[in-house]
Amino acid sequence: MDIFPEPVLRVLREAPAQVVFVQGERTVSAGELLALAGRVMEGLRDGGIGAGSGVAVVTGLSAEAYAVHLAVHALGCRVGAFRPGWSPRQTGYGLGFGVEAIVVDGGDVSVRVGPGVPEVAADPGVPVFSLGPRVGAVDLLAGAGGGELVARGDPEAVARLTFTSGSTGMPKACAQTYRAFTMAYRVERWPEPLVALMAAFDRCLIHQSLASPVMMTYLGRCLIAGGTVVFPADGDPEPLLPYALERHAITAVMMPPPRLHRMLALLRERPADLSALRALLLGGSPAGPGLLAEAMRTLGPIVWQGYGQAETGVISMLTPQHLAAEDDAFTSVGRPLPAVEVSVRRDGAEVEPGEVGEIWVRSPHMMTGYWDEPERTAEVLRDGWLHTRDLGRLGPTGLLHLTGRSRDVIMVNAEVCHAGAVELVLAGHPSVSEVYVVGAPDEETGEAFHAFVVPAPAQVIDRPSLLTLVRASLSLAHLPRSITILDRIPLTIAGKPDKSAMTLLIGSPTAADQQGPKT
Template structure:
């Protein structure tokens, strides 16, 4: 299969049905296909062919959706950029995978000078915004108008679809290489367990489209035919009004977002019974929140999806029936139709049920590897299994429970943060002698980034100063939301910081050690 296949199918079967709704702008599949093929021609003229990378740095829009289709149509490879990263992080990711063409909207156009300085190989910038293209950039609409359609390259199968950057355990992002087959297998496997995308349905895209989870939601609806209703970013009030106005049938949000929707006063004023599927991930949902959500979305089947970017992104699913029974809400569900999931010990052998070990996943959804990182690829992909770095156990019925993280990672508001990356930045502050970064429970974000710091003799620093220092070098969501200053850090006999000792007072009253 290939990414653009769903567009061809809808063009054949429902050419005048709406493909995208963005604000007041509605485009049919006929219009979308014509624009995508012309944009692909423009990209081809700019040198995109045979796997050349094209970056997208933009808020959600119908143009973003067109770009996702046009790049593989031109035989190129996608590099969707994390919009929450600092310019230094973005420049690193663009440079590492040699992305020479970047699409930006009005929000991120001001980033371009700094990105060009950090990545001299950035040769072409395409402006996705509504106004005139800034100096030095090519206009998106101008390119479409200036080119004739070209045939779809139908890039697909095991060919590289995109390079999707995640946080790095060493402080540098890693580019997960996802093939067309990876995404197609994961999507169809999830659909086989419990359909989320409905033929002729409407999917709301409010989570950022650079994220693999949002891309999977987008592709699910594309594959079965239907409409994408797109908002630039997540805003709980706009989400509520958009769902009600356009009768959205499928939404994908993290529990933090669901909480914000339920807490918004508009939730009580609108009929949201049109929603048939509510997919969430990044953390389990509390029974209290679930009961509230089921009242607001009375016809919505709730699905928890556990996975990671490297798995395109789904490994296990907790189905609507599981949510209705309510006895396994702390579970991450069971293996989806396209995966094998196991819990293994240090020797790689599967453990007995109930025993805690590392979660590993095998299937056609497993990434090709990390871009230009053979050692990290070899560490993650062993004997056909993706080693997730998550600690967990499986019960007798095959339900997976995540209880710890073997890799030093925090999930806050649905975003992955590697402690090493934050610690590297903290260590650059002149007042910091030693530091450790951990995840602690947070009622709004699931976990929050927390720094434990030993100051240099005679030095002073405030939590606000520490946070601003970090935000100047890494994305704001990675910066510590809380800090504590201590005289010394707990150490093992080998001189290793004992993070479990730092975590214990925060998590000992929690019902699980990670969220």
């Protein structure tokens, strides 16, 4: 098999004049990208970096940044992409994962990297390479280049460390082999839904760091499909505004559900011509049925949703065809991909179809384990299966429905309760567009739920009716102690609901004006 980055390199070689990147007024051709990657590779190799070396990449979005990923993977390195916005403590933690070299932006653009950069660049024990001049770093773009890019990765060696969001503490590093990493780029193995999705990637917007496995993967897939990648220009504060999508004639974009909610709200205030947009892929957290329905009405049959984890890669895909043809699709995350096996278990045994249990998966692109953390690995990997720690069920037509997270368990008066169950009930109310539920200590019941909801368009949230709905579906212990109405759900830098930020709102006047009864 052609090991990554060979599938991308082959396409670049075949059409060197093809424009592959657009960023503001700048365009970069396939041939120019290959030349950049060649210079980066030569510079790293001259610095003693080669197969098996651990390389941390801490860069913004640019052609040079993607050239780094092509180069380090061509050398067969183990690559860890750090997320922009990491705290100095998280950055220091990431440097402990066998890092032997760091690649950062040039000094004149380092502001795009985030607060971790000074700590990274100042680390005396690890050589620093930069994309342009930078004090204390080797400039990878200063050399003549000319080296031939040949994929040298060992299929069984670790290609990439994908870091979890770290929402429950320090991020974990999910190790993925070159064989598994390459699966995403093998066109002959793409399932039918992915082939249909990629047909829309003529002009794809990549707006988040390549530390995101979704952004990294779909950038490469876009190039393989013959498309052009659009990066936000320097100083562009909000690339996901509908007017930015209109201006750049974007045909495909990825975003979390809260960003979609904001985009639809803006479109109600000021329409934009999004006729070029043919695919909008949701990820990060499941979208509620109300949000999916509004998106379909406003944008047409272009809404997709992927469900997966850093540990597993993509597990299932919800397609526009599912939403158009199947009644229960709006409460699902689609069908598992053909290469992914899903097992729903309770107490270690597989449950009957339709019953709720813990979701286990087995797939060719999941991680081999958490890097250098055998005890944590043993908690989730058993006999080739990975425990997602999500709860769900398989519907009669094979659609996968999530019902909660086994980690989001709270004890209310000694009763085991799941936040996901409350979210599922509240999301079904017609006045609710988005909902997120957290647990917090409670002096009377031990713990209690607190709900955060975003209203659907032209809807007014009636808290008593939401409490009545929960009580009609779940036990008294599941009643939220408070319901906070928000314009939008706060997000982490990884694009997921920010549980910590919402927890800080508990007890605020907006949260306390309608409380559920004490149980």
